[in-house]
Amino acid sequence: MIAQLWQYVLAGVAAGAIYALIAAGFVLIYQVTGLINFAQGEFAMIGAMTASALATGGMPVLEAAGIAVLAAAVTGALCYVLAIRPARASTGVTLIFITLGLDVALRGLGLLVWGTNPLSLPAFSGGASVNIFGGVLSPQSIWVLVTDLLVFAALYVFFRHTHAGTAVRAAVANPPIASTFGIPLRTFAFWSFVAAAAIGGLGGVVVAPITSATYDMGLTLGLAGFVAAVLGGLDSLPGALVGGFVLGIVEKLAGGLISTGWEQGVGFLILVLVLVLRPQGLLGRAVRRA
Amino acid sequence: MSTVARTISVATLDVRAVTVRFGGVVAVDDVTFTAQTGEVLGVMGPNGAGKTTLFNVISGVQRPTAGEVSLSGTRLTGRSVEDVAALGVTRTFQTPVMFWGLTVRESVEVALAAHAFGGTYPPAPWRELLRCGFAAPGRRRESALLRDHADAILAGAGIAAMAGRPTESLAFGEERLLEMARALAVSPTILLLDEPLSGLNPDEIEAVLASIRAARASGVAVLLVEHAVGELLAVADRVVVLDHGRKIAEGTPQAVAADPLVIDAYIGDELE
Numbered sequence: 001m002i003a004q005l006w007q008y009v010l011a012g013v014a015a016g017a018i019y020a021l022i023a024a025g026f027v028l029i030y031q032v033t034g035l036i037n038f039a040q041g042e043f044a045m046i047g048a049m050t051a052s053a054l055a056t057g058g059m060p061v062l063e064a065a066g067i068a069v070l071a072a073a074v075t076g077a078l079c080y081v082l083a084i085r086p087a088r089a090s091t092g093v094t095l096i097f098i099t100l101g102l103d104v105a106l107r108g109l110g111l112l113v114w115g116t117n118p119l120s121l122p123a124f125s126g127g128a129s130v131n132i133f134g135g136v137l138s139p140q141s142i143w144v145l146v147t148d149l150l151v152f153a154a155l156y157v158f159f160r161h162t163h164a165g166t167a168v169r170a171a172v173a174n175p176p177i178a179s180t181f182g183i184p185l186r187t188f189a190f191w192s193f194v195a196a197a198a199i200g201g202l203g204g205v206v207v208a209p210i211t212s213a214t215y216d217m218g219l220t221l222g223l224a225g226f227v228a229a230v231l232g233g234l235d236s237l238p239g240a241l242v243g244g245f246v247l248g249i250v251e252k253l254a255g256g257l258i259s260t261g262w263e264q265g266v267g268f269l270i271l272v273l274v275l276v277l278r279p280q281g282l283l284g285r286a287v288r289r290a
Numbered sequence: 291m292s293t294v295a296r297t298i299s300v301a302t303l304d305v306r307a308v309t310v311r312f313g314g315v316v317a318v319d320d321v322t323f324t325a326q327t328g329e330v331l332g333v334m335g336p337n338g339a340g341k342t343t344l345f346n347v348i349s350g351v352q353r354p355t356a357g358e359v360s361l362s363g364t365r366l367t368g369r370s371v372e373d374v375a376a377l378g379v380t381r382t383f384q385t386p387v388m389f390w391g392l393t394v395r396e397s398v399e400v401a402l403a404a405h406a407f408g409g410t411y412p413p414a415p416w417r418e419l420l421r422c423g424f425a426a427p428g429r430r431r432e433s434a435l436l437r438d439h440a441d442a443i444l445a446g447a448g449i450a451a452m453a454g455r456p457t458e459s460l461a462f463g464e465e466r467l468l469e470m471a472r473a474l475a476v477s478p479t480i481l482l483l484d485e486p487l488s489g490l491n492p493d494e495i496e497a498v499l500a501s502i503r504a505a506r507a508s509g510v511a512v513l514l515v516e517h518a519v520g521e522l523l524a525v526a527d528r529v530v531v532l533d534h535g536r537k538i539a540e541g542t543p544q545a546v547a548a549d550p551l552v553i554d555a556y557i558g559d560e561l562e
Contacts, residue, residue, distance in 0.1 A: 163403045163436070166392065170400045173389040180375035181476060182404040 014141035016248020021203030022225025023240035025196030032192035041222020042106035047201030048213035052119035076197020110215035121208035233284020308357035319535035332526030350374035378479030386465035447471035448497035
């Protein structure tokens with residue numbers, strides 16, 4: 001029984017690692033622009049589909065992965081320039097509807113370009129599963145965890161140890177005052193979309209060998225990432241990491257112990273509970289005086 | 291951001307016939323004055339005299355109903371708050387505005403760095419990201435210089451000891467001192483201080499007054515709105531007095547304090 005539980009936990013960690021990457025995109029864009037980008041999951045879809053299609057065409061996996069991340073980043077840049085920036089004078093609700101529209105549009109684009117058939121991507125490396133205290137993780141899951149580690153470490157270094165990162169934090173803390181100090185909010189908004197899309201794309205690439213890639217994978221990934229971000233705290237990158245893993249583990253435990261039907265539903269139960277009991281999330285900050 | 295060159299040496303802030311109406315209320319009524327770099331201009335008046343509204347007009351927050359503000363011939367009225375700031379007009383607020391999540395030193399560094407790079411800051415975040423963590427002597431030196439500069443500013447403001455503290459942990463008076471230091475970090479031409487002494491203890495008041503005098507000595511034009519009339523008259527070179535939006539007196543602190551119109555306006559308010 002304990003061994004079984006442990007295996008669920010490990011499976012949850014593997015799933016949560018992806019959620020954390022998607023959640024990081026939600027948090028980045030939310031912090032910098034105050035916007036919840038519901039198209040976030042589609043960046044993962046673009047990454048996964050591009051890499052899978054290229055690899056199926058014979059390109060080496062790492063090369064295909066690089067191009068896929070680039071494609072996702074460019075998609076993010078275009079989303080900001082073509083859809084968000086022209087409407088920046090609008091209210092929050094309008095912008096949220098725009099991102100919902102982007103979500104549908106990108107999924108439609110995926111359908112047009114790649115069709116409905118799932119595409120597969122070879123695992124990054126062969127080898128046997130890794131045994132951890134009696135539970136197993138696939139080699140590809142290790143790749144996902146390493147990706148998490150690298151992405152969050154890079155974000156930490158950027159925000160804590162570069163002047164640009166400090167400037168972004170100042171812009172997040174008080175946009176109007178930061179802009180009077182010459183901090184360019186619009187430039188930061190642009191780069192937040194690019195970074196969120198690249199991270200999402202990378203998430204799609206590393207998960208594709210596990211789940212395979214389909215044009216509609218962005219919907220479930222996006223929702224899971226959103227739940228993870230809200231759970232961790234929409235304004236907290238460490239929260240995204242924690243939220244992702246907690247969601248993944250709870251999902252797999254619910255799926256294993258109750259029934260697999262619960263795996264998806266439990267996320268929304270968590271979402272409702274968090275919004276009722278602790279709206280700022282696990283690591284987020286409560287609203288404070290401006 | 292504006293491409294207009296920053297005026298660093300001698301500059302004149304020119305407030306010409308500025309009127310602000312909110313519906314039927316006239317908050318500022320045909321006010322004209324100038325301020326030169328290297329002087330402290332006190333702006334006083336009873337509550338509701340229009341002092342903060344005047345600051346809002348100068349800093350670009352509030353568009354005047356009539357009249358205009360210019361800085362050495364460059365029109366400020368009609369520009370965005372950001373552009374006015376980029377032209378060298380910096381302000382502090384009655385309630386200090388902090389960058390939560392940054393430390394005290396970072397708050398000053400970010401102002402210094404943004405100012406140093408002008409409106410194009412940061413020049414290349416990805417390059418900085420790639421270089422940090424590696425032994426990049428140029429960058430290290432740059433960072434060390436920025437840090438030293440920030441520490442010097444903090445020392446000047448009398449808050450060197452709290453450089454590493456998060457801004458969330460500051461008491462009200464400390465926030466005020468930091469806001470002042472941060473404002474000076476951008477080497478403003480015009481510094482608008484909105485009641486910088488309120489809520490401070492005597493030591494903090496001394497620190498702010500010292501910063502004001504240092505700013506004046508370095509060639510800043512300081513506009514000072516302050517309810518503590520005694521301190522205002524002591525530090526100001528000239529004083530403009532507003533009452534119900536109108537300028538009722540202008541001159542040296544001695545002349546203004548002796549002006550019957552001013553004394554009259556302050557009856558009910560205390561004039562020390």
